[in-house]
Structures are given as C-alpha cells and as structure tokens.
Amino acid sequence: VWTAPAEVAHQAALRSSMRSLGLSGGPTHQVTPGIGPTLATASAVGGETVVLPLVARNRVIGMLTLGKPTDEHFRQEILELAEDLSRRAALALDNARLYSERTAISQSLQRSLLPPELPTIEGVEVEVIYRAAGEGNEVGGDFYDLFPIRDGAYGFAIGDVCGTGPNAAAVTGLARHALRLLAREGLSGPAVLERLNSAILDEGARSRFLTLLYGEMRPQEDGSAELKVVCAGHPLPLRLRQDGSVEPAAEPQPLLGVIDDLELYEQTVTLDPGDVLLCVTDGVTERREGARMLGDDGLADVLTTCTGLTAGAVAARIMRAVERFASDAPSDDMAILAMRVPGLHKD
Template sequence: MGETGPPRSAKRAASWDTCVRGESERARRQARVTGRPRRGSAPYATRWAPALGATAIETDRDKGNRLRRAAATENNELVGELHASRARARKLQELTTALGDALTTQAVTDVIVSCSTSLLGTAYATVLLLDVDRRSVRFLRLEPVPDEVARLMAKIPPSAPSATGDALSTRRPLFHRTLAEYLSDYPHLRAATEALGVRALAHLPLVAGGDVMGLLSLSWSEEQRFEPGERLFLATMAGQCALAVQRAELFEQKSEVASILQRAILPRRLPRSPLVRLAARYLPAEAGMDVGGDWYDAFYGPDDRLWFSVGDVAGHGAQAASVMGQLRNTIRATAYADLDPAAGLDVADRLLAYADDAAEDIAVATAIVASLDSTSGRVVWSNAGHPPPVLIRAGAPPVLVEDRHGPLLGVGHGGRTQGSTVLGPGDLILLYTDGLIENRDEALDIGLSRLLDAVTQSPALDGPNAVADHALASSLSGITRRDDLCLLVIQQPTAGT
C-alpha cells in the first residue's frame, strides 16, 4: 500500500528525502522534525497534502461553517423575535388607545371584538362579563355565528365541561393550538366546533385587581403556534381589557347615581294653564359622557306669576347634579319669598360662593331666572352669564336677546340687574343650555346661527312643542353631542288656542 503520511521510522527516511528533493537542506530538516512542510514549500505541500491531514483540515472548516450557520440562524431568530415583539407592542398600544376612548361596557366590548379581528386576525371573538356576584353572566358580546352552529350549541348541556368554565375557575388562560388538541379536552363539543370551522382557540380570563370580570374567547380559522411570547402578549392584552371593563363598570355605576339624582330633581310635569303654553326637552350627553348639571324649571308662585328658570352647573357627575338641585330649590325659595329674578340670583350666587362643600371644579354656574304675568304678558328676567334667549315674535324672524345682567353664579358678586319685555299673542321665548349650541370644533357663533335657522323653520304659531322639536332635530344635526342639554319654551297663546 502507498504512503499515507510522513515517515515515522528510519526505514522510510530515504523515501522521505526523495519526496522533498529540490527542497533546501533547511526545509528538509524542518520537514523531518515537524512532519510538516515549510511554508511556501510547493513540492512538499503538493505531494503530501493528502497525507498531512487534509481530512482533518476539511473537518475543521466544516465545523466552522456549521458554527457560522448556527450563529446566523440564531441571529435571524433573535431579529425575528425582536420584530414580533415590536409588532405586539404596537398592537397593544393601539388596543390601549382604543379602550381609553370607550367608557361604557358596551363600548369597551365593541372595541375588544373589533381589535381582536383587526389586530389578531381572529375568526370569532366573544366577550363574556360576569354579574356583581361573579357567578352569573350579565353581558355577552359575540359575533354572529351560522344558524347551524347556533342550533348545535343550543344542544350542549349548560353543565357540560368547557374551556370557558375551566379558564374562569382556574383564572388561567387556555390555549389550544389545533382542533385536535381542543377536541381531546372537550370531545363532546366536536359537532359545534367543526361546524364553526375554527382550528385554534384561546380562552383568556379577564382579571383586574384580583377580581374575575369575565372572559375573552378567541378563535382562528388556521392553526396557531402560540409561542411563549405570543401567549404572554395575549395574556397582557386580556389584562388591559379587564381594566377597561372595570373602569366602565365604575363609570356606569357613578353615572346611574347621577342620572337618578338628576331625574329626581327635574320637574316631572310642567304647569298647565289656558293663559300660557310650555314645552321642555332634556337630553343627556351621548353614550360615554357623564351626566351634567343642566336644569330647567317652571312653577306658579304665590302671586300667580309663572316663574321659570334654566341653568347649567359647571362640571359633571353626581356632585354637579347635587349642586344643580340646590340652586334650583334656592331659586324656587326666593320666588316664594317675593324676590325679583335679579335678587333671587344674588341669593343663589352667595349660596354657591360660600358653600363649604362646593367642589373647586363645579364652583360656578350660569342661569336665567324669569317671571311672567300671564294676564299682561310682561316678562321680567335676569341673565347670570347664560347663553342668550331666543325671542320669536309672531310673524317675525327669531332674535337673540343678548342682555347680560351680571356675572356667573358662584363668584360672590351681587348687584345683578334685570330686563323686561311684553309677549304679545303668539309670541314665544326659548331658553336653553349650551349643550344645544356648543361644539368644541367650531365657534359659538356658528352654533347660535344654526339654532336661529332651526327655529326659523318652525314659526311661533306652530306652538312651543314644534319649536322645541325643530331646535333639537336641526340644531345639532350630525354633530357629536358631548354635553347634556335642556331647553324650555314659553308662549303667550293667541285667542282661541
């Protein structure tokens, strides 16, 4: 057999010398001693490269390549995970922002379902909220399912095991990457799940402050890997949703208290008399906004004059409604004490300015107080920083009565004045709060012009109800109402009406 490596004995020395013939003596000595050619020794390297461990050299190169490939793969995986983490962070931020604008449970659950589809690509999303006792379901928001699926789900006994019940009882998310995994845990749900056409499911308890608020159920039409990072993201998302639900529940409880209080304060019915016609409207702010301190009132005093007022306490919530009730009752008391409208407002101003329990953010209010002698038609009124009334004379265009008689209520300055006019047969006066005309995206003058245009479409002869309806229907058409509003219309009737 031929030589496979450098010589290892004196017997092979001659062959070795022959192989390196042409080398310098120094090169030959180096080759004999080290078993390796001197650098640059082409004849030796060419002749003995296979014999000097070429296989080992190639193996080291392969190992290096493998290490480099492994490092590149690991680096790519890290970069991919970084991109995925950034994408999840953006999705979470988008969800959090959307939830921040939703204040009611209905609005919150709508956002959750919508974002589940747009951000996670789910086929179906369901939000289940528990009652205060956390034992019964009080609210369910789900996307429509095919009739066949609904029929099959109706056949499932309520007591049957389910991922929903297991996730709620353990307070831990349940992830099923494939339909097979899900059906291995809940085989009795095969018919309904297969008909639904989903291939992966996640059931996420909504836990906030240690309290289980409900559950978010997500399903996909494709199988999911649910890597650890994805599971952590979905659990974090559920936590944000739970906080939003908790905030919405607190908001609704507070709003309900304020709404009950406000309804108790506002008059249940308006006075009826053949000598005057009245109409009133009250609308709370659109869903998601708190109850405010708007009020209207109308009553007959001891001298048979008709007293009426409209006002607005700054701020929102139960405290604003409470202050509104105090002011309304104070104005009634001053009327029964035979004080004129300006003097009555001065009393209300002092009450609000020096009340020990007046909150800083609702320490002021605007109001108009007026009295009407139904026999003569004479109206006396005082305006404390309130939007101007609209006077509609029979057969004439509406005008704003822009007289101001004193500052806001709550500033502690008395000495308010008052004005007067006479309503003829068919004449009408409209009082309102700023929610009817105010829009944060436009100047107040635009809202006032819109109101005048609206009541122009309903002449005074149409009556107070028609004027009130036109003001509501047309004045804020297409504009989001961010404040509650009320209006009061008083008309001196014509003969025979």
C-alpha cells in the same frame, strides 16, 4: 385547572399556572361555583381541559375553559398564553362592568337634577328639550325648571354650571332647589339670584360659576303673559312676535359664583297672543362646524321661521336646525325651553 385524563408529569405545569394566578390547590381545585357542568362535559369528551379563573380585584368573575378532545397535552407556552388571556379578559370584563355602573349612576343623578314633569299653565304652552352630550356617563351642568310660586304666578329657569361631574352636579342641585325655596319666600328675581350667588360662593373651593336665566311669569286676563326676567351671564332669551320679528327679551348681566356683591335688576316683558319666548343653553348657540358657529344670530334666523308654530313645534325645529348645523356629535349639553301664548283665535 383540571385534566381528564392527565399524567403526573404534566400536572406540575398546571399547578404552576394556578400559582401564577394566586390560587392554591391541586389540579382538581374547583375555581368557581358552577364549574361542575363544565368538568362533566370535559370528562365525557375526554382529552385535556384547562380551566382558568377570571380574577379581578381578588374576585372570581368568571372562568376561561380550553379543551382538547385528544390525549395530546397543552404545551407550557400555550398555558402561559391562556393565563395572560384570562388576566386581560378579566380586566376587560371588570372595566365594562364599572363603566356600566358609572353610566347608570350618572344617568340616575342627571334625572334627579331635572324636574320629573312640568306643570300645566293655563293660557301658556311650554315645551322643553334636553340633550346630554357624550354617552351619558358624565353628569352635565345644564338644567331647567318650571314651578308654581303662588296663585297665578310661575317661576322658570334655565342654567348652565361650568364643567361636569360631581362638583357641577352639587352646584346644579343647589341652584335648582334654592331657586324654588327663595322664589316661594316672595323675593324678587334679583334678590333670588343674589342669595343664590352667595350660597354658591359659600361652597368655597367646590364652587363653580353658573350662568342663569330666571324669570317669573303671570298669565293675564287679556290673553297675554307678563314676565319679569333676570339674565345672569346666560345666552339672552329671544322673543318671537306674530309678525316674525325676533328680538332679545333681556339684557346681559354678570354670571353667578364669581363676585360677591352683585347688583342685578329685572326686566318686564309682555308676551302678546301668538308670541314665543325661546330660552337655550350655550350648547345650542355654540354649536360648531369647523370654524363656523351657530351663534345668537343663527339662532334668531331659525326662530324667525317658527311664526305660528306651537311651543312644541318651535322647540323641535330649533333642535333639528342645531343638529343639522354640524355633522359631529355635540360636545356640550343642550337645553331648549320654549314658552308660547296661544293666539286669540284658535291656532
């Protein structure tokens, strides 16, 4: 605390103010670097100036300056109020900084759990839309991936790990990277997921259950695309035909990370020219407005209106419909993966 001018009788109150902040020194004690200009200004104006450090976790993160242009002194109750205000301000500033750092770390980690870019597949349109819930300060459990396996074959996945935060992120990272590694070893879809299931269970207490849709896609010379899919506890993929009909493209099977001995099987789906395969996470199908839920039927109804649209337009229309279904901000992450085989004639 610094006064200009000041009387010896009043300096005792100012020293008491500093002691309550855990600082030592007299009234001319410099509490933080860069205080010189403030004191110079106060000296030029005259009167009394009180400078209180903003201390958070034993670090000075700023200062609070109060001044009067007259020789009237600050009363003791004003000094005590200023001390309380400085403590509250320091706590608020420190919490804001911690929140900002946590958000930046979470967003960086979230980006690292998603593929930086999707490969271009000749003869197949692909579009992904991902929306994180909340303010981005928690790592979500939704993820997707699309990657080459071998010449002419591609793996795709969309999944949802139970929960959020570091444990969910650990399982998400394990799942995405294990999928790529196992698929490129030449294993079938069921074998890939069964080994991934064992790896998740090996995590012990940190393990989280995982719903996952995994498939392998191979474009064909006749313009179609052959898919082999396994749906482990995940919302079923929907197939949109050129005539506007919509049907599930897989059957439900057990999710991962719960039981040890899984017996999964894959199903073969052929996308003809003009067909669309739509894959989503449960943040889409479980979108709620009061007691109403979009559900699988609601999603299928929206998809029937997408005949003839590109994969990008399909994904965008689905997301708009989901956002319009409820006025509140989403409480769960949402991921949409749309794959379309273009028609034989130019769309």
